[in-house]
Amino acid sequence: MDDATHASATPAASDPSVLARGLVKRYGDLVAVDGIDLEAHPGTCLGVLGPNGAGKTTTIEMLEGIRAPDEGEVSILGRRWHRHARSIRARIGVQLQETQLEDKLSVRETLRLYRSFYKNGRTVDEVIAMIGLEDKHDAWVVKLSGGQKQRLTLGCALVNRPAVLFLDEPTTGLDPQARRRVWDIVEAFKQDGGTVILTTHYMEEADRLSDQLVIFDRGRIIARGTPASLIESLGVQSIVSVRGEALDQAAETRLRALPGVRGLRRDGGAVVLEVDDTRQVIAGLFELDLAIEDLHTHRPTLDDVFMALTGRELRDD
Ligand SMILES: Nc1ncnc2c1ncn2[C@@H]1O[C@H](COP(=O)(O)OP(=O)(O)O)[C@@H](O)[C@H]1O
Ligand SMILES: [Mg+2]
Structure with a gap:
């Protein structure tokens, strides 16, 4: 798509907020991502489901502007990374597969720090309420449970009131109850009109959160559709x-x-x-x-x- 026209025009609701065409990433001889096309729309979640090593993180990091593709194009909210990195960054939230938070900052201090990176966004109290950590607002990060920490990293991704939220395996290692609390936050974000890109190797999570799903294997998309249509296709x-x-x-x-x-x-x-x-x-x-x-x-x-x-x-x- 032509960047110039999209950067100036008001995006229509039907325009994809995330669009990738022909993405390829190689590490030496390994083709980690081998020609991926995908798109996601406002108010929906695109799930990327696949086993470990399938290329999910490499793909999502190319969408997030963290890794440069060897081939292909990415457009976020109608804009390209090479021209509009700052304005894209202001409007997306990113939760990395391994996010390291400072142990000896409190929940509130952590969110205040992340909030300081942006001109516009939510208040720290608003985010604390969204992630349900009111009781823990003064607690050090090191004292939080795995699920609470994960909600805090989600909160860090929400401080700027993003239009697009990227989540890389957000519930890996969490117990079922903690997992459901993360799901509720993601659902609320989606309800509010946000676009979610979520990678996971849990089929239950992909099924529950995704409106559209792509199944990855060895760097390729081997199936796509709604979770129900994919299951139905088994016949x-x-x-x-x-x-x-x-x-x-x-x-x-x-x-x-x-x-x-x-x-x-x-x-x-x-x-x-x-x-x-x-x-x-x-x-x-x-x-x-x-x-x-x-x-x-x-x-x-x-x-x-x-x-x-x-x-x-x-x-x-
Ligand atoms: N920085 C890197 N250098 C070399 N190989 C990498 C690098 N990052 C990932 N890989 C390899 O690329 C493939 C895809 O990895 P990744 O995108 O992390 O998959 P997933 O997130 O689906 O587990 C794997 O074989 C992995 O070992
Ligand atoms: Mg990964």
Whole structure:
């Protein structure tokens, strides 16, 4: 897109606030990011889901103007980094994968410091309320829990009232309750018309927060769409996994032949069935009279989408 026209024109609501075309980044012989196109719009979250090493951080850092692409173009709020770095920086919030805060500053002092980098923005009290750290406003950073620290780094990214928020694995290592508190802050930001770019290797997080999702693998986008459409594209009703000592090759063959079974794979000790008709398969399973010790069914998830696309697990932890 032409920078000059966009920098001066008032952006329409339908214009993407983040746009990338043909992004490539190489580290020596390794092509870490191999031709990425993406865009995100106001009031929505674009999720970037993929396993460790897929190129998520490299990509988001090129969007954030931290790493220079070897090829391709980035436009943020209709502007390019090489010409408008200062004005872009004033309007985005960035939470890095590893943000180091000063241990012996309080929550309030930390936010005041970040606030001082910007001409315009929120008051420190406003941010403390947004991240729910009223009780801890005087506490040193070093005394905060992992979840509280993470909310504080989110707060640091919100001090300038950004239009676009970049979050790189914002809840990695947090317990489920702390994770939900981060999600609530992100939801509120989105509700307010903000654009979120979020990387994660948690399918649940991607599913919950993303309006649009791109699935990364080895530097490429291997699927994109809404979480629901990606799951629907699998075309299976459920995933049925069975365990048992005696589930040998012969048993596998019989399972594969059951009416309603679409596909079968091994996952550690379990046989995992992709199923078109759950009732029929469960009924058929019992007819086979195999020695089953554990039976488990779930609706297909983004993990199953990744598995179907790559033959590998999304998660390695
Ligand atoms: N500064 C760097 N120098 C060399 N290789 C790098 C560098 N940063 C990342 N990589 C490599 O690029 C690939 C993508 O990394 P990264 O973008 O961090 O992936 P993700 O965030 O999805 O885990 C990995 O193979 C990683 O080892
Ligand atoms: Mg990363």
